Amino acid sequence: MATVTLADDLKPLHHPRTWIGKYVWSQDHKVIAIQYATTAIAVGLLALVLSGLMRLQLAYPDTFDFIQPDNYLQYVTIHGMIMVIYLLTALLLGGFGNYLIPLMIGARDMVFPFVNMLSYWVYLLAVMVLVASFFVPGGPTGSGWTLYPPQTILEGTPGADLGIIMMLVSLAIFVVAFTMGGLNYVTTVLQARTKGMTLMRMPCSVWGIFVASIMGLLAFPALFVACIMMALDRIAGTSFFMPELVSMGNRTGYQGGSPILFQHLFWFFGHPEVYIVALPAFGIVSDLVAVHARKNIFGYRMMVWAIVIIGALSFFVWAHHMYVSGMNPYFGFFFATSTLIIAVPTAIKVYNWLLTLWKGNIHLRVPMLFAIGFLFTFIHGGLSGLFLGNVSVDVPLSDTFFVIGHFHMVMGVSPILVIFGAIYHWYPKITGRMWNDTVAKLHFWITFIGVYAIFLPMHYLGILGVPRRYYALGETGFIPPSAHLANEMITIAALTVAAAQLLFFWNMIWSLFRGTRADPNPWGATTLEWQTPDTPPAHGNWGPKLPVVYRWAYDYSVPGHARDFIPQNAPPASAPPPKGEGA
Amino acid sequence: MAVAAAIALLVVASILFHLLSPWWMTPIASNWGSIDNALIITLYICAIAFVGLNLFLALALMKYRARPGHKAHYEPENSRLEKRLTLWTGIGIAAMLAPGLIAWHEYVTVPEDAAVIEATGQQWQWSYRFPGADGVLGSAAVSHISADNPFGLNPADPFGRDDILVETSELHMPIGKPVKMVLRSKDVLHDFYVPQFRAKMDLVPGIVTYFWMTPTRIGTYDILCAELCGVGHHMMRGSVVVEDQQSFDDWLSGQMTYGQYLAQNHAAARTRLASADVAGPNGGQ
Numbered sequence: 001m002a003t004v005t006l007a008d009d010l011k012p013l014h015h016p017r018t019w020i021g022k023y024v025w026s027q028d029h030k031v032i033a034i035q036y037a038t039t040a041i042a043v044g045l046l047a048l049v050l051s052g053l054m055r056l057q058l059a060y061p062d063t064f065d066f067i068q069p070d071n072y073l074q075y076v077t078i079h080g081m082i083m084v085i086y087l088l089t090a091l092l093l094g095g096f097g098n099y100l101i102p103l104m105i106g107a108r109d110m111v112f113p114f115v116n117m118l119s120y121w122v123y124l125l126a127v128m129v130l131v132a133s134f135f136v137p138g139g140p141t142g143s144g145w146t147l148y149p150p151q152t153i154l155e156g157t158p159g160a161d162l163g164i165i166m167m168l169v170s171l172a173i174f175v176v177a178f179t180m181g182g183l184n185y186v187t188t189v190l191q192a193r194t195k196g197m198t199l200m201r202m203p204c205s206v207w208g209i210f211v212a213s214i215m216g217l218l219a220f221p222a223l224f225v226a227c228i229m230m231a232l233d234r235i236a237g238t239s240f241f242m243p244e245l246v247s248m249g250n251r252t253g254y255q256g257g258s259p260i261l262f263q264h265l266f267w268f269f270g271h272p273e274v275y276i277v278a279l280p281a282f283g284i285v286s287d288l289v290a291v292h293a294r295k296n297i298f299g300y301r302m303m304v305w306a307i308v309i310i311g312a313l314s315f316f317v318w319a320h321h322m323y324v325s326g327m328n329p330y331f332g333f334f335f336a337t338s339t340l341i342i343a344v345p346t347a348i349k350v351y352n353w354l355l356t357l358w359k360g361n362i363h364l365r366v367p368m369l370f371a372i373g374f375l376f377t378f379i380h381g382g383l384s385g386l387f388l389g390n391v392s393v394d395v396p397l398s399d400t401f402f403v404i405g406h407f408h409m410v411m412g413v414s415p416i417l418v419i420f421g422a423i424y425h426w427y428p429k430i431t432g433r434m435w436n437d438t439v440a441k442l443h444f445w446i447t448f449i450g451v452y453a454i455f456l457p458m459h460y461l462g463i464l465g466v467p468r469r470y471y472a473l474g475e476t477g478f479i480p481p482s483a484h485l486a487n488e489m490i491t492i493a494a495l496t497v498a499a500a501q502l503l504f505f506w507n508m509i510w511s512l513f514r515g516t517r518a519d520p521n522p523w524g525a526t527t528l529e530w531q532t533p534d535t536p537p538a539h540g541n542w543g544p545k546l547p548v549v550y551r552w553a554y555d556y557s558v559p560g561h562a563r564d565f566i567p568q569n570a571p572p573a574s575a576p577p578p579k580g581e582g583a
Numbered sequence: 584m585a586v587a588a589a590i591a592l593l594v595v596a597s598i599l600f601h602l603l604s605p606w607w608m609t610p611i612a613s614n615w616g617s618i619d620n621a622l623i624i625t626l627y628i629c630a631i632a633f634v635g636l637n638l639f640l641a642l643a644l645m646k647y648r649a650r651p652g653h654k655a656h657y658e659p660e661n662s663r664l665e666k667r668l669t670l671w672t673g674i675g676i677a678a679m680l681a682p683g684l685i686a687w688h689e690y691v692t693v694p695e696d697a698a699v700i701e702a703t704g705q706q707w708q709w710s711y712r713f714p715g716a717d718g719v720l721g722s723a724a725v726s727h728i729s730a731d732n733p734f735g736l737n738p739a740d741p742f743g744r745d746d747i748l749v750e751t752s753e754l755h756m757p758i759g760k761p762v763k764m765v766l767r768s769k770d771v772l773h774d775f776y777v778p779q780f781r782a783k784m785d786l787v788p789g790i791v792t793y794f795w796m797t798p799t800r801i802g803t804y805d806i807l808c809a810e811l812c813g814v815g816h817h818m819m820r821g822s823v824v825v826e827d828q829q830s831f832d833d834w835l836s837g838q839m840t841y842g843q844y845l846a847q848n849h850a851a852a853r854t855r856l857a858s859a860d861v862a863g864p865n866g867g868q
Contacts, residue, residue: 069814144811150788151771156706156813243789244725246705246769251725259772259787293647295655299665324774326766326785326792329691333684340680347672348665350636355664357643359656364586364648372586372644376593379636383629390679392686393622395615396608396781399774399809452593460606463622465778467809470817477805478609478778486606557655564654 015539027113028539029098032120034430036094039120040087043127047082050075052498059491061472069471070158073142076469077159078130080145081167084273085174086127088415092280093178093216094123096422097185097209099430103529104206106194106547106569108540110184119184122177126170133159133166141167144469146270149241149262153234155248164234168227175224178216185213194528196549200304201568203527203553204290204297207304208283211311212276218315219272226265233257260327267318274411275314279307281415282349284422285371287553289353291425291525292368293360294564296554298352306345306352313342323394332391339389346382350375361557361564365523366440370421373448374414380452381410384459399469402462405455413451420447420504427511428518432535435511443503450497457486524565527553531567587644594637601630612779612800612825614761617686619781625679632675690782693795697763700756703734704766704773704786707815709752709806710734715745715840725769725788731848735769736841744842747835752821754806757831761797776809777823785810798825 016022023031054075057067067075098116102109110116133140142158143151151157153164189202189210202210229240233254241262242254290297297303319331320339353375362368384406388394397403420443428434461483466473473479521530533543547569555566611619647655701712701720712734714720721736721743728735733750736743756762766775768786775794776783779802784794806821826834839847 069817073811073814073816142814148772148811151811151813154771154813156771156815158814245771245788246725246728248706248770251728256789258789260790293655294649296657296659298658299660299662301660302665324784326787326790329687332687332691336683336687337680340676343676344669344672347632348669351665351668354636354639354643355661357640357647359658360643360647361649361653361655362644362647364584364644369586372590372640375640376590376637379633380597383633386629386676386679387622387625390621390625390683392618392683392690393625395618395690395783396622396778398783399776449589449593456597456600457604457606460600460604463608464606465609467776467807467817469811471814472817474817474820476807476820477803480605482605554659557657559657 025117027109027117029102029110029113029116030430030537032116033095033098035120036098036123037091037096039124039127040091040095043082043131044087044091046131047079047087048498048501050079050082052495054079055491055494057471059488070139070142072471073144073469074140074158074163077142077145077147078134078140082130083412084145084277085171086130088277088411089178089216089273090123091419092277092415093185093209093213094120094181096205096280096284096419097181097213099426100205100529101185101188101209102192103532103537103541104203104527105189105192105197106528106542106549107188107192108542108546111188111192112184115180116184119177119180122173122180126174126177129166129170129173133163133170136162136166138163146266147230147262148266149230149233149259150243150245150247150254153230153242154252165231168231168234171227172224172231175220175227178220182213182217182220185209186217194546194549197528197568200301201549201552204283204286204300204303204307205280206283207307208279208281208286211307212279215272215279215311215314216276219269219276221269222265223269226262226269229265230262260322260325263322263325263327264319267321268315271318271321272311272314274407275310277411277415279311281374281418282307285374285418286349286353286356287525287527288367288371288418288421288425289356290554290556291523292365292371293357293362294524294556295356295360296552296556298355298358299348300552300554302348303352306349309345310342310349313338313345317342317389320389320391320394323391324398336389336391340386343382343386343389350379350382363523366435366437366444367421367425367523369441369444369448370417370424373444374417374421376448377409377417377451378414380456381406381408381414385410396465397462399467400462401458401466401468404468405458405462408458409451409455413455417448417451420444423508425523426529427508428522428535429520429529429532430536431512431515432518433511433515434518434522435507435515439503439507443500443507446500446503447497450493450500453493454490454497457490461486524563526551526555526565526567528568531569584645584648587641587648590637590641590644594634594641598630598634609778610800611781612777612798612802612804613781614797614799615686615690615781617682617689621679621682621686624682628675628679690794693763693793694761697761697795698757699763699765700754701765701767702754702775702786703769704775704808704812704819705769706771706813707808707819709754709775709819709821711749711754713747713749713835713838714742715747717742717745720765721746721841723767728769731844734841738845744840744845746841747838748841748844749838752806754821754823755831755834756798756823756825757828758798758801758825760828761795763793763795766792766794771812772810773812773819774809776807777804778807779804783809798823801825801827 141163232238239257242257244255319335520535721740766786768788773786808819
């Protein structure tokens with residue numbers, strides 16, 4: 001059998017000798033993964049608190065003295081920025097990417113362990129600069145997470161003085177961190193697969209993370225240059241994005257720049273970013289569904305190609321965020337068409353998840369529940385995206401709560417449900433212990449029903465025309481009192497969901513110490529990470545010999561086999577036992 | 584089992600929510616029924632997909648839940664089924680896209696006979712300009728903006744002299760006449776947004792943007808800003824009064840032209856100078 005892998009198993013691993021070397025300045029991909037994940041979740045908690053404050057203001061305006069318009073806009077901005085970049089991107093790629101890639105492809109570690117470590121510490125620096133912006137005079141920027149100039153760097157926008165500089169610097173640092181991580185993920189997948197692990201035998205999780213990393217390497221530079229250019233506009237008086245304009249009644253020295261240029265750069269990054277978050281979630285949920293339905297992922301090749309095609313197409317749809325931005329309106333024809341075309345491979349993925357469940361043997365364990373929650377919210381959010389992609393339909397809906405409802409459903413709630421599912425799924429491998437099932441189920445039900453109660457009504461408020469990023473709706477003729485009531489209901493649901501996350505944290509921490517010892521492969525999964533000699537896997541992952549892969553990742557319920565799964569490294573029954581491989 | 588029931592119930596609840604929700608499109612007051620139609624077509628196609636896919640999900644969860652003796656079916660792929668699904672998805676997408684693009688074509692094609700109205704945004708208020716008797720808006724630029732010339736009109740441009748300037752936030756429009764809204768910003772991005780008109784467009788400093796519409800219903804509507812423009816964003820309000828031609832003409836004739844402003848400013852300046860002359864010697868003591 002031809003294999004193309006070059007698993008370098010000869011290089012000696014340098015095992016850390018000190019506690020600090022093992023847990024702080026660690027080069028072990030598993031430790032770095034946990035560092036990435038805990039940092040991302042910690043800063044995510046800040047974003048959660050900010051969203052709670054926003055909801056309080058929207059439901060009960062004129063109640064909280066400490067929430068002034070500038071505070072509200074700062075909450076909006078930092079909440080969005082953290083969720084999209086510092087939480088979702090970092091957790092899915094830095095966290096799950098780091099943990100899963102080497103284990104799933106049968107490698108001992110990332111190919112550049114030192115750069116991998118550096119990636120985390122630089123990411124931590126980016127987070128610290130972001131959080132520090134709360135403590136500079138004027139506070140963090142309140143220009144919306146899209147940072148649209150000119151207002152971003154002009155008086156009248158909170159944080160236009162120092163906050164925005166901190167934000168731009170933090171983003172630039174983040175891109176540096178991501179580049180170090182992303183190069184590692186891509187190179188590791190291409191170069192470090194174990195013997196027999198062909199590309200088309202990789203689990204969908206690895207495919208999703210792999211394609212998302214490539215996309216990140218192509219998309220983040222656009223954000224990086226946009227940040228640098230805006231920082232120059234702000235500090236050095238250049239006019240990349242600044243036309244001749246008046247600020248607070250005074251003429252400024254800017255002239256000749258284009259605010260729309262920034263929007264193109266931002267969304268050239270920003271739209272692929274949606275899929276940088278979505279594709280790892282797609283991949284991971286494919287594996288959750290297959291494992292817990294005891295059935296191969298339906299149409300694996302189609303699933304892989306759909307990931308690749310979505311990744312490629314996502315670089316040709318960015319201006320659907322800009323239909324009413326004042327760009328040449330004829331672009332609308334092209335971008336509406338490309339945007340709706342991308343719905344086809346996305347729909348195929350949904351069909352294939354559903355068809356994987358069909359005729360399966362579905363174990364409704366907690367990771368599966370979250371995967372089902374993802375399917376429901378993703379179908380909803382994906383479909384509401386068709387409204388916004390369909391250019392003329394976007395005109396009345398843009399900048400309303402419909403947009404908020406849509407993107408929270410599709411890139412907030414659904415990937416986060418996958419993340420919860422994935423944490424519950426791999427927790428036994430990561431910690432060697434099981435979580436409390438009752439608490440986990442309670443966490444699922446409150447979160448799943450709660451988020452739908454939050455975001456479904458927002459679509460209808462948006463169709464009514466309620467604008468987004470409004471500190472207060474005030475007296476507006478077309479907004480009936482019932483819409484204010486809706487805002488109160490949404491806030492109650494949001495605070496309930498936020499409180500329910502305590503169940504998750506309690507469960508994770510309590511189980512770490514008191515959970516029952518986990519089976520090395522509690523779900524009966526085929527993929528390599530469940531076949532490690534130690535649980536949790538030791539440094540180097542595989543003991544003396546690398547595993548050898550003989551089959552694809554989805555041999556579940558194969559007819560004629562007593563067990564309902566065959567691990568990827570189980571040799572074929574007829575073949576002679578392998579001799580001296582790997583070493 | 585519970586989760587299958589929950590999915591089915593959520594589908595039913597979503598349909599009920601849709602039917603019973605008091606929140607729906609505002610009554611339309613412009614010609615953009617084609618946008619509403621495209622939205623409704625998109626909604627129905629998406630609703631069919633939403634209900635169909637989720638009920639299938641609920642059915643699968645109920646029928647194929649794990650139980651003793653049950654084993655999953657082994658079927659790696661089924662390319663005929665996959666191709667058929669792709670085809671049907673493509674048809675559904677095309678059915679949504681077509682009315683959307685047709686409406687967009689209308690949206691970007693301004694009728695030749697459209698009257699021009701300019702809306703200018705600045706943090707955080709609206710003002711408006713009509714082209715006056717010559718039907719042409721005079722040129723304007725940020726460099727001309729001053730306390731006496733808040734619109735930044737070019738004083739040397741003869742087309743600007745008869746332009747009618749409206750500095751209050753209330754705009755009037757005649758019913759039934761197509762209007763090309765020309766949009767200009769002095770400072771940051773804004774967006775001219777009247778929910779009942781359906782149409783909207785960003786105001787971008789440095790360039791002039793536009794959209795067109797025909798008001799079709801008499802009434803007074805809120806103008807909102809729909810592009811974040813700083814701390815006063817939510818208070819950047821205006822109103823638009825759609826009225827019959829006669830009332831509109833009466834209103835318009837009560838507004839001042841740029842030429843009148845210039846004359847008034849000139850007179851005021853002369854008065855100031857004169858009073859300064861009078862006050863000067865005494866005040867100087």
